[in-house]
Amino acid sequence: MSQTLSEQTIALVKATVPALEAHGLDIVREMYSRMFQTPEIRDLFNQSHHGDAGSQPRALTAAILAYASNIDNLGALAPAVERIAQKHVGLQILPDHYPYVAEALLGAIKAVLGDAATDEILAAWGEAYWFLAHILIAREGRIYGDQKDAAGGWNGWRDFRVEQVIEESSVIRSFILRPVDGQPVMDYHPGQYLTFWFQLPGHAPIKRNYSISAAANGETYRISVKREPQGVVSGWLHDEAAVGTILKVSPPAGEFFLPDHPERPVVLLSGGVGLTPMVAMLEAIAARHPDLPTFYIHGTHDRETHAMRDHVRALAEGKAAIRIVDFHQTPLAGEVAGEDYDVEGLISDDWLIANTPVGDADYYICGPRPFLRAAVAALSLAGVPSDRIHYEFFGPADELLAA
Numbered sequence: 001m002s003q004t005l006s007e008q009t010i011a012l013v014k015a016t017v018p019a020l021e022a023h024g025l026d027i028v029r030e031m032y033s034r035m036f037q038t039p040e041i042r043d044l045f046n047q048s049h050h051g052d053a054g055s056q057p058r059a060l061t062a063a064i065l066a067y068a069s070n071i072d073n074l075g076a077l078a079p080a081v082e083r084i085a086q087k088h089v090g091l092q093i094l095p096d097h098y099p100y101v102a103e104a105l106l107g108a109i110k111a112v113l114g115d116a117a118t119d120e121i122l123a124a125w126g127e128a129y130w131f132l133a134h135i136l137i138a139r140e141g142r143i144y145g146d147q148k149d150a151a152g153g154w155n156g157w158r159d160f161r162v163e164q165v166i167e168e169s170s171v172i173r174s175f176i177l178r179p180v181d182g183q184p185v186m187d188y189h190p191g192q193y194l195t196f197w198f199q200l201p202g203h204a205p206i207k208r209n210y211s212i213s214a215a216a217n218g219e220t221y222r223i224s225v226k227r228e229p230q231g232v233v234s235g236w237l238h239d240e241a242a243v244g245t246i247l248k249v250s251p252p253a254g255e256f257f258l259p260d261h262p263e264r265p266v267v268l269l270s271g272g273v274g275l276t277p278m279v280a281m282l283e284a285i286a287a288r289h290p291d292l293p294t295f296y297i298h299g300t301h302d303r304e305t306h307a308m309r310d311h312v313r314a315l316a317e318g319k320a321a322i323r324i325v326d327f328h329q330t331p332l333a334g335e336v337a338g339e340d341y342d343v344e345g346l347i348s349d350d351w352l353i354a355n356t357p358v359g360d361a362d363y364y365i366c367g368p369r370p371f372l373r374a375a376v377a378a379l380s381l382a383g384v385p386s387d388r389i390h391y392e393f394f395g396p397a398d399e400l401l402a403a
Helices: 007-015 017-035 054-068 074-091 097-116 119-149 232-240 272-288 308-315 349-355 368-381
Strands: 158-167 172-179 192-200 208-210 223-228 247-253 266-271 295-298 320-326 362-366 389-392
Touching: 007 017, 007 119, 017 054, 017 097, 017 272, 017 349, 054 074, 054 247, 074 119, 074 208, 074 247, 119 158, 158 208, 172 232, 192 232, 208 223, 208 232, 223 232, 223 272, 232 247, 232 389, 266 272, 272 295, 272 308, 272 349, 272 362, 349 368, 368 389
Parallel strands: 266 295, 266 362, 295 320, 362 389
Antiparallel strands: 158 172, 158 247, 172 223, 192 208, 192 247
């Protein structure tokens, strides 16, 4: 990112950091309240991540605080900006949407901070907001252009038909999707996701991201969805989305992916439904880089919840460079170590450090937040550089991103 903000703006924004630490969450909640008065803007967001217990307001509060704290060192925010741009493209956020956010943010700052939000402070935050907005708009424009120009690519929402439904485990079901128009689909990097627009009875429009769980084939996409307790969309997909169901899909996006030409050993580490992007990566490695030292390490509860086990082992068959290790936290009666699973219990920090090449591997990690926090912390403490620790989590950005 180039640095063109005025020195006065930098000084004023940094001076607001203590106020943001004290009142940032109130400002963000007020901002969303103002934005959601416009249905067009409200429907861009995943409403399940909002409200008093929602994670998105806290995530945005952390992001705003990080921006203010690093306003004089914006290069530090480049990875976060790329992540945000990719999410925006998935949600089909366009330049016309940005003024609504600016108005809501500045109005919220004034409403919450009162007289402390002077005209100078508001002007500085306006300049800072639009500086970042223009960076995002430019990057998003390039991504939209790449998607449109790619073979099989498109912009906006495209209709896909469910071609096949596969029971992967007691809680995970895969859906093979083919475009209704019968035309090819664009390739993608293994690890990226699709964004879906659901219009379910009794609900406002709902957006969801689902990782693509297969390597690119130019014809179809596969997503693998866990039924979540009280999950509106996951429950609908499991109960209602039969063969022939039409779904609205935006193009593949995301900054978490395996590079086309991996330069180091790869460790694919997942918990639960976090295996979905890892299976796509493993398929790509087995097909294109079978001699790449690869460790596929997955943890789940037991045999019943273990998705894609046979498929994963078939991918590794005959490939000495690919090692598969499955952890079952609480094996069922009748499960056999060495057949149904490899190690009983959770994936421990000590096991991970002792059994994977921490000195030279790239780690790709996906799973529940506690799993991610533990894995990232363990690898960091073991001396793995941050640029070799790549992670994805389902839901909005949280404290991992803010850190």
